[in-house]
Amino acid sequence: MKEHLFFPERLDVAAFARDAGQLSGELPAGGLTRLADAAAAEAPATAWPTVKWSVTGERREPRGAQAQVWLHLEASAETQMTCQRCLRPVKEHVEFDRWFHFVHDEAAAAAIDAETEEDVLVLSRSFDLFELIEDELLLSLPLVPRHEQCPEPLTLPLDQPLTEAEQGAERPHPFAALAALKKQGPAQ
Template sequence: MKPRAFVPEKLDVAVFAREDGSLEGEWPAVTLQRLADSAAPEAPASGWPALRWSLRGEIRQPKGGKAQTWLHLRCHAEVALTCQRCLKPVTEALDIDRWIRFVESEAEAEALDADSEDDVLALPRHLDARELIEDELLLALPLVPRHETCPEPLAHVDDDEEADAELERPNPFAALAALKKSGGSA
C-alpha cells in the first residue's frame, strides 16, 4: 500500500498521527505575512533565509487511558527586527521545538491546558500547519529586540546640554501667568 501524501496547509492531524506521518520543508519567510510584517524596514523578509520546519505525528497509549494524538513541531527561522536601542536591524534566531497534544473538544483542551505544561489544542478537521508554525514563530519573537552590543555608539545627550535646552525653551505657563496679571485682556 502506497503511503498517504500529506499537505501541510490541510493536515488531518488524527490520520497523520495514526500513520506516524512526518513532513518537512522550507518556506520563504516572506510567505508568512504576519511574521514578515515584523521585519526591520532596512531588512525586509524577502532577504531573510528560508525557514526550515518539520512535523511528526504520533499516537501515545498511556496505561489505563485512551490513546492520545500528538504532533511534534520543529522550526528554525532567522528574522531581522528593529533594535530598540539603536534602531538598526538586529538578526534574531528563532528555534521552535514543541509537542502539541490534540483532544476532542475546546472544553477538554481548556481544562487540560490549565493543568498541563504541554500545549493542548482541540483537534480540528484540517489543520493549517503553515498558520500554526507562523503562530509559534510570532510567539517566539523577543518582546524587546536589541543587539548585545549595538554596532554604532548610541547618541548621548549631556545633562548640561539638556539643562541649556530647558532654559532656552519658553515656559508655556509663563504666558498664562502674564495674562492673569494683566487682567486677562489680550
C-alpha cells in the same frame, strides 16, 4: 498497507499521528505575512533565509485511557527586526521545539489546558501546519529586539554642543508666567 500522502497546508492530524508520519521542509519567510510584518523596514522578510521546519506525529496509548494524538514540531528562522536602541536592523535567531496534544473538541481542550502545562489544540482533518509554525515563531520573537552592542554609537540631539549665541542667551524660566500670575493676585 497503503501509504498516505500528507500535506502541511491541510493536515489530517489524527491520520498523521496514527501513521507516525514525518514531514519537513523550508518555507520562504516572506510568505509568512504576520512574521514578515515584524521585519525591519531596511531588511524585508523576502530577503531573509528560509524557515526550516519538521513535524512528527505520534499516537500514545496510556493504560486505561483513550489513545492520544500528539505532534512534535520544530522550526527555526533568521529574522531582522528593528533594534530598539539604535533603530537599525538586528539579526535575531528564533526557534522552537514543542509537543502539541490534540483532542476532539474545545471543551476537552479547555479542561486539559486548565489542568496541565501542555499545549492543547483541537483535532482537524484539514489543519494548517504553516499557520501553527508562524504562530510559534511569532511567540518566540524577542519582546525588545536589540543589538548586544549597537554597531554605531548612539547620538542624541541633546549631545550636540550649544552654539555661542545659545550659550550667551539666557533661557526663560519655565514657570515665570505662573509667578507673574501669582503676583497679580486672585481674579476679580
